[in-house]
Amino acid sequence: MMAFYLSRLVEIFPFFLKGLWMTTKIAFISLIICTLIGFVLGVIRASNNVWLKRIVGVYVAFARGTPFVVQIFIVFFVFPEWGIQLEAFPAALLAMAIMGSAFVCEIVAGGINSIPKGQWEASASSGLTKIQQLRLVIIPQSMKVIIPPLVGQYVLLIKDTSVVSVIGVTELTRVGWITVVRIPEGLMVFALVGVLYFSISYPLILLSNYLERRMTV
Amino acid sequence: MIEFKGVNKWFGKLHVLAEINLFIPKGEVLVICGPSGSGKSTLIRCINKLEPIQEGEIIVNEMSVHKPSTNLTKLRGEVGFVFQQFHLYPNMTVLQNIMLAPIHVKKIAKADAEKIAREKLERVGLSEKAAAYPIQLSGGQQQRVAIARNLAMSPEIMLFDEPTSALDPEMIGEVLDVMVGLASEGITMCVVTHEMGFAKKVAHRVLFMDEGKIIETGKPGAFFDNPKTDRAADFISKILTH
Ligand SMILES: Nc1ncnc2c1ncn2[C@@H]1O[C@H](COP(=O)(O)OP(=O)(O)OP(=O)(O)O)[C@@H](O)[C@H]1O
Ligand SMILES: [Mg+2]
Numbered sequence: 001m002m003a004f005y006l007s008r009l010v011e012i013f014p015f016f017l018k019g020l021w022m023t024t025k026i027a028f029i030s031l032i033i034c035t036l037i038g039f040v041l042g043v044i045r046a047s048n049n050v051w052l053k054r055i056v057g058v059y060v061a062f063a064r065g066t067p068f069v070v071q072i073f074i075v076f077f078v079f080p081e082w083g084i085q086l087e088a089f090p091a092a093l094l095a096m097a098i099m100g101s102a103f104v105c106e107i108v109a110g111g112i113n114s115i116p117k118g119q120w121e122a123s124a125s126s127g128l129t130k131i132q133q134l135r136l137v138i139i140p141q142s143m144k145v146i147i148p149p150l151v152g153q154y155v156l157l158i159k160d161t162s163v164v165s166v167i168g169v170t171e172l173t174r175v176g177w178i179t180v181v182r183i184p185e186g187l188m189v190f191a192l193v194g195v196l197y198f199s200i201s202y203p204l205i206l207l208s209n210y211l212e213r214r215m216t217v
Numbered sequence: 218m219i220e221f222k223g224v225n226k227w228f229g230k231l232h233v234l235a236e237i238n239l240f241i242p243k244g245e246v247l248v249i250c251g252p253s254g255s256g257k258s259t260l261i262r263c264i265n266k267l268e269p270i271q272e273g274e275i276i277v278n279e280m281s282v283h284k285p286s287t288n289l290t291k292l293r294g295e296v297g298f299v300f301q302q303f304h305l306y307p308n309m310t311v312l313q314n315i316m317l318a319p320i321h322v323k324k325i326a327k328a329d330a331e332k333i334a335r336e337k338l339e340r341v342g343l344s345e346k347a348a349a350y351p352i353q354l355s356g357g358q359q360q361r362v363a364i365a366r367n368l369a370m371s372p373e374i375m376l377f378d379e380p381t382s383a384l385d386p387e388m389i390g391e392v393l394d395v396m397v398g399l400a401s402e403g404i405t406m407c408v409v410t411h412e413m414g415f416a417k418k419v420a421h422r423v424l425f426m427d428e429g430k431i432i433e434t435g436k437p438g439a440f441f442d443n444p445k446t447d448r449a450a451d452f453i454s455k456i457l458t459h
Binding site: 116118119121122123124125126127128129132136137140141 | 298321
């Protein structure tokens with residue numbers, strides 16, 4: 001029986017690859033969006049603008065303090081009531097962007113705040129504008145602090161894509177669910193799912209470890 | 218030219234600058250001294266708008282420093298600031314530290330900026346350190362690079378906040394020598410320092426502050442040898458016995 005299931009699994013393996021591709025696509029696109037939005041939010045959060053800071057603070061608290069699955073439900077089922085009707089795929093991306101950018105925001109703000117005030121003052125005194133101070137002096141120095149946890153966050157993002165299966169995006173986890181109905185060998189099916197996730201997150205884990213080691217010396 | 222007109226500043230309840238009126242003509246070398254917490258750093262930090270003020274006006278080369286419409290980039294291009302803790306950019310080489318502002322503020326071409334940077338580096342006697350990183354330099358060398366970094370912008374005014382206080386005694390001289398050189402060239406200088414030797418040698422005027430107020434000003438010789446106020450006398454005796 002086992003052998004039979006195994007050969008069935010091999011037969012439908014392309015279906016798994018499709019799921020893996022979808023997972024990779026969601027992870028990769030949302031990772032880029034999260035990084036861009038997260039950097040902007042992080043800069044605001046580390047700025048002196050009291051009001052903007054507070055607004056971003058509330059956003060971050062919400063995004064970090066509620067389960068991701070609830071956020072997806074809100075985007076997919078509640079947003080349409082406010083006139084924002086999205087297909088499952090873009091809804092998944094939006095939810096990932098909201099959640100991930102909040103984490104990136106905190107990492108970036110932490111990195112910026114780790115730079116001594118003197119660096120701001122020296123660059124300001126020399127005539128650089130606020131944006132130039134950030135871009136040329138502060139951000140390059142804070143990258144050392146930002147990059148290792150950022151890459152770690154990417155690994156979490158990859159894993160969190162599994163949650164978007166609840167709104168019917170056929171990514172890797174959902175492929176597992178669908179398969180297990182036809183091939184009732186849960187262990188075998190989800191072991192394969194796990195291995196495939198691992199195949200994309202492990203290189204990032206290695207990168208994260210490497211950067212951690214390199215940046216702390 | 219720097220002018221303070223009825224300047225008042227508070228940190229919360231602390232009246233850190235109290236009704237400051239001061240005129241510093243072009244080319245003057247002014248030494249500012251006074252006890253810790255008297256507001257010396259705050260006074261010079263207001264000149265290039267590192268600090269806001271609540272009342273009064275500061276005018277630098279016809280520009281009203283704290284007016285929102287003032288071109289801050291232009292103002293700061295004309296005013297250099299040397300910090301007690303140097304604040305070099307640790308991720309850049311000495312040369313890159315010096316070239317940054319000329320390239321991005323003055324929009325000077327990279328090759329020209331490098332030429333200027335090397336010139337200024339030679340001026341502070343550190344040509345051979347162009348490719349070094351700040352962490353590889355001694356405190357005195359770092360401070361000289363910080364001065365070169367300011368000079369690369371050709372400022373008309375230089376502000377120094379205790380430039381030698383963070384240095385080991387044997388390095389104080391090399392930094393003061395550079396500053397003496399600048400003083401002889403007609404740059405307007407405001408120097409917060411307790412280096413009496415420097416003050417006597419190059420300062421045109423000494424300003425003594427206490428509790429946010431200007432207590433006394435005078436020629437360095439007269440000030441240090443015959444202070445007019447008890448507070449100044451008391452302060453001078455303390456730095457002498459120190
Ligand atoms: N950012 C700030 N917020 C609140 N209080 C401040 C701030 N900066 C300075 N102060 C206070 O203002 C007073 C004057 O500070 P300032 O640094 O100008 O003194 P100073 O004369 O330079 O002293 P020192 O010789 O120790 O450097 C001090 O009591 C200080 O604690
Ligand atoms: Mg001070």
